[in-house]
Amino acid sequence: MTEKGLGGFFENFLKKDSLFNQKAVLQASYTPGEIIHREKELNLLANILAPCLRLEKPSNVFLYGKTGTGKTLTAKYVSEHLKSIAQNKNLSIKIIHINCKLSKVADTEYRLVAQLARELGKEIPPTGLPTEEVYKIFYNAISTEKVQLLIVLDEIDQLVKRAGDEIIYNLTRINSELEHSQITLVGISNDLLFTDHLDPRVKSSLSEEEIVFPPYNALQLQDILRKRSERAFKEGVLTPGVVEKCAAYAAREHGDARRALELLRVAGEIAERDSQLKVTIDHIDGAEEKIEKDRVLDIVKTQPKQQQVTLHAILSFKKNNSIFTGDIYDSYKKTCARVGLRPLTQRRVSDIIGEMDMLGIINAKVISKGRFGRTREISLSIPATLVQKISSVLEQSIGL
DNA sequence: CGAGATTCATGTGAAGTATACCTTTAGGCTTAA
DNA sequence: AAGCCTAAAGGTATACTTCACATGAATCTCGTA
Numbered sequence: 001m002t003e004k005g006l007g008g009f010f011e012n013f014l015k016k017d018s019l020f021n022q023k024a025v026l027q028a029s030y031t032p033g034e035i036i037h038r039e040k041e042l043n044l045l046a047n048i049l050a051p052c053l054r055l056e057k058p059s060n061v062f063l064y065g066k067t068g069t070g071k072t073l074t075a076k077y078v079s080e081h082l083k084s085i086a087q088n089k090n091l092s093i094k095i096i097h098i099n100c101k102l103s104k105v106a107d108t109e110y111r112l113v114a115q116l117a118r119e120l121g122k123e124i125p126p127t128g129l130p131t132e133e134v135y136k137i138f139y140n141a142i143s144t145e146k147v148q149l150l151i152v153l154d155e156i157d158q159l160v161k162r163a164g165d166e167i168i169y170n171l172t173r174i175n176s177e178l179e180h181s182q183i184t185l186v187g188i189s190n191d192l193l194f195t196d197h198l199d200p201r202v203k204s205s206l207s208e209e210e211i212v213f214p215p216y217n218a219l220q221l222q223d224i225l226r227k228r229s230e231r232a233f234k235e236g237v238l239t240p241g242v243v244e245k246c247a248a249y250a251a252r253e254h255g256d257a258r259r260a261l262e263l264l265r266v267a268g269e270i271a272e273r274d275s276q277l278k279v280t281i282d283h284i285d286g287a288e289e290k291i292e293k294d295r296v297l298d299i300v301k302t303q304p305k306q307q308q309v310t311l312h313a314i315l316s317f318k319k320n321n322s323i324f325t326g327d328i329y330d331s332y333k334k335t336c337a338r339v340g341l342r343p344l345t346q347r348r349v350s351d352i353i354g355e356m357d358m359l360g361i362i363n364a365k366v367i368s369k370g371r372f373g374r375t376r377e378i379s380l381s382i383p384a385t386l387v388q389k390i391s392s393v394l395e396q397s398i399g400l
Numbered sequence: 401c402g403a404g405a406t407t408c409a410t411g412t413g414a415a416g417t418a419t420a421c422c423t424t425t426a427g428g429c430t431t432a433a
Numbered sequence: 434a435a436g437c438c439t440a441a442a443g444g445t446a447t448a449c450t451t452c453a454c455a456t457g458a459a460t461c462t463c464g465t466a
Contacts, residue, residue: 325409326410376411
């Protein structure tokens with residue numbers, strides 16, 4: 001390939017048949033035409049939300065279940081159908097789907113309401129307005145016309161954890177002030193214990209109805225994977241056993257279908273890059289590693305500088321023995337001095353460490369070492385093979 | 401030997417500060433009649 | 434005189450700092466068996 005030069009490579013690339021037929025089918029954003037093994041939940045949700053077609057207010061719904069159990073998918077599917085029916089019958093139903101976890105889109109009260117208003121076509125500046133004002137804009141946007149508003153809050157636990165549960169209370173309260181329009185909330189959460197920490201008032205209003213999504217088992221995962229891979233890959237590309245192995249991998253992690261699909265897709269990409277004609281079981285192992293690497297690298301790269309320096313300090317320690325906040329702060333300060341960055345206080349760094357923990361890059365547990373004080377015991381939750389790579393990416397980014 | 405008191409190194413909460421950004425308002429300048 | 438632009442004033446959200454207090458088990462202290 002290299003001898004022929006780049007032109008040759010591209011020509012080759014074009015001549016080579018892709019293993020994929022429709023890769024998008026395996027992407028997380030894809031909503032399949034039909035959903036299997038979720039019929040019960042699907043019907044339940046449809047039943048609950050159906051009243052809005054008669055312009056009555058449906059109950060607020062709360063969807064529970066671990067990641068990749070089809071909550072988002074089901075919610076999207078139902079809302080798509082509602083939307084198309086509403087369009088046919090000329091009903092004004094608006095559906096807003098917001099993912100509260102996607103960084104910086106909706107992680108404070110202000111940003112969430114601002115985002116809601118933006119979805120309704122209003123211009124909201126990123127800061128400067130009183131939160132109350134943004135509520136007003138949002139309120140005006142829906143009260144001017146008669147509309148059924150369906151707000152789907154994905155990963156709502158993340159939002160509440162960071163910004164408190166008043167937001168939800170305020171949103172449900174708006175309803176009583178609206179005359180023509182109505183708001184229905186659909187909350188989606190991965191955290192099964194989420195509602196326990198909620199204000200009772202909020203809890204009762206948010207979860208008038210609840211739907212629990214059980215994890216898929218290995219057989220169901222196989223069904224799903226087969227169904228999708230039929231469309232995604234060309235015929236005969238998958239070696240026997242590949243689907244089974246993907247399903248098994250994902251079933252081991254509480255039946256996460258999203259992960260299984262991603263595994264399959266990335267395995268296909270790897271095989272393709274290697275100019276292989278078939279996807280084999282070996283590719284899946286490679287895929288698992290690559291997914292983890294991409295996930296972590298993505299988080300790491302998009303993190304602000306101070307967070308990066310902090311993380312670098314953490315990584316610079318030997319991974320086997322446990323590390324404490326004090327050690328990290330010392331190392332952090334040294335790095336700051338070296339790059340010419342004004343160091344933050346330990347108080348703030350402590351919070352940053354907490355944020356890193358939330359992101360799942362590290363494991364930080366508060367422990368008491370008795371006579372020797374109280375601190376966080378920190379360990380890495382990323383594979384040791386990645387540490388080197390991430391470290392160098394960080395060094396480049398902070399300019400070491 | 402065992403119950404309480406001590407201690408350490410940080411966790412954690414509240415309040416204050418700096419910064420970036422927003423809207424409103426008032427004054428000054430331009431323009432058109 | 435009306436319209437437009439600009440700068441200042443007044444306000445907010447967010448990231449961070451400062452201050453002060455809370456934690457919780459290993460260790461120490463001291464009374465008791």
